[in-house]
Amino acid sequence: MKGTIVAELTQEQRQLIEKMGIYHEQQGFPPVTGRIMGLLYVTDRLHLSFEEIVETLHISKSATSNALQLLQQMHLIEYTTYSGDRKRYFGALLENxxxxxxxxxxxxxxxxxxxxxxxxxxxxxxxxxxxxxxxxxxxxxxxxxxxxxxxxxxxxxxxx
Amino acid sequence: MKGTIVAELTQEQRQLIEKMGIYHEQQGFPPVTGRIMGLLYVTDRLHLSFEEIVETLHISKSATSNALQLLQQMHLIEYTTYSGDRKRYFGALLENxxxxxxxxxxxxxxxxxxxxxxxxxxxxxxxxxxxxxxxxxxxxxxxxxxxxxxxxxxxxxxxx
DNA sequence: TTTTTAGTTCTCAAAATTATGAACTAAAGA
DNA sequence: TCTTTAGTTCATAATTTTGAGAACTAAAAA
Missing domain, CATH: 1.20.58 (Methane Monooxygenase Hydroxylase; Chain G, domain 1)
Structure with a gap:
């Protein structure tokens, strides 16, 4: 079954994602990477699929792929999988x-x-x-x- | 009276300046700015003139001027002047x-x-x-x- | 007054970073 | 087997950052 492709967010939440993005940029992250961190912190979902991230932030698959790999290397995010579902579900490592x-x-x-x-x-x-x-x-x-x-x-x- | 234009440094000190430069780059400083911080930390002089910084690091006057202004705004360096000497003598704010x-x-x-x-x-x-x-x-x-x-x-x- | 000194500002080129879209891979589904 | 899905990698384009050199300013010196 195919759910919504875009994570629903209020206008306020989108603004907050941008602020967090800027915070992360100032800490040395590339812009897209910062936005992804913002999204994963602001969403009410523990995990978002690759596609949801792409569609919600309006960024390319390649930028998303690279950013997610960077964030994994930095131990800031992780992903889960479910058997019978090829997608990866990414979430912030909130405990790290x-x-x-x-x-x-x-x-x-x-x-x-x-x-x-x-x-x-x-x-x-x-x-x-x-x-x-x-x-x-x-x-x-x-x-x-x-x-x-x-x-x-x-x-x-x-x-x- | 005109002293030496280049701060004398051992090869080891020059290498250390580079390492400190890289450290500062990783903290978000532009390369030249990081080298200047390195120099001001490694030299045995509390203050170096603008010209000494330029000649010692082989960087342009414009890059030096901009970097020094940035570092002053960040409260990482200061300069002293002496009456009868138009030069500015820059040093790390080691207490800050x-x-x-x-x-x-x-x-x-x-x-x-x-x-x-x-x-x-x-x-x-x-x-x-x-x-x-x-x-x-x-x-x-x-x-x-x-x-x-x-x-x-x-x-x-x-x-x- | 003219020249020199000390440093700043401006313009531009080089380099590095960042992100895109297309091509590609690997696995699953039909 | 052929197609679709999920994501990666590659080549390239766009943007940003960085620093050089020349022109410039202001003050001091000659």
Missing amino acids: WHEEVLNKMESILGLSKLLRQANELRGDANPTMNQKVTERIEFMEFLSREVPALMYKWLQVRKG | WHEEVLNKMESILGLSKLLRQANELRGDANPTMNQKVTERIEFMEFLSREVPALMYKWLQVRKG
């Missing part, structure tokens, strides 16, 4: 923000390593600079330890 | 990571507001989704409160 937080901390730690190397190469040529950079490095390391700890504590309290 | 952290938290709060609106528009069409999204929203709000608190506490212990 844990991972995102940890990744972000890794990235910060990456910069702290580069700054540490800068200090080493500077040697004692400019102690004032080294001291300021060290403060920043130590804060970054502190954050990378404390934010995950904070998160786990929060999850504990939440989940019981 | 406080602001950066607060801005990041604001940005996260921005997404949480969009997600909250998504939940409102969804109404009770999908309680499961609303509940999952709510958990994320609440964590984001929690982080936006706790990370600044953590930072101020850290600064207290450090400086106090």
Whole structure:
């Protein structure tokens, strides 16, 4: 049986999808990819088919295919299948923000390593600079330890 | 008196500048802008002149001018002047990571507001989704409160 | 006043990114 | 087997981003 091809959305919801799209663009996503994230967050359906995404956002199959693959690689979405139905049903991985937080901390730690190397190469040529950079490095390391700890504590309290 | 036009850097330092450049590119900066940040972090000089930046990185005056303006708007660098010397001396704002952290938290709060609106528009069409999204929203709000608190506490212990 | 210096702005070209449509693949259905 | 469906890949077009070089401005120096 063939259902509706377009996910029904109010005008307000469509506007919100665009806002979320822009947010994601600002975080470095390509436009179409951001819109898809917006759609998957705004819809009341846990999963939308490939075709629904294409038709709802008025984007090409190829752009959709590429964007969905990117989002899967980033662990932001997943898809489900049903036997006897060849379609894929895509949904946002709404629980995966844990991972995102940890990744972000890794990235910060990456910069702290580069700054540490800068200090080493500077040697004692400019102690004032080294001291300021060290403060920043130590804060970054502190954050990378404390934010995950904070998160786990929060999850504990939440989940019981 | 005219000093050297090029900041002297070891090969290792030049490589590190590139790595920092790439890091900044990945954070959304244009390439030249990232290299300038790299240079200002790696050099042992608190301040470099416009001309030194141009000559050291082999980039055009126009690209340099634009990049420096962008970085100033982002509060990542500043410049000093000396009376009787028309040049501007640019340096990284090594202390401003406080602001950066607060801005990041604001940005996260921005997404949480969009997600909250998504939940409102969804109404009770999908309680499961609303509940999952709510958990994320609440964590984001929690982080936006706790990370600044953590930072101020850290600064207290450090400086106090 | 003319020239030099320091940097900005403008115009344009090169490069990179993004998305389209067509061709294609693989599996299912008729 | 032939056709349809679901999605991917390829070639290309459109757009955007980025940076170079020249022209320009404003202030200082000669």
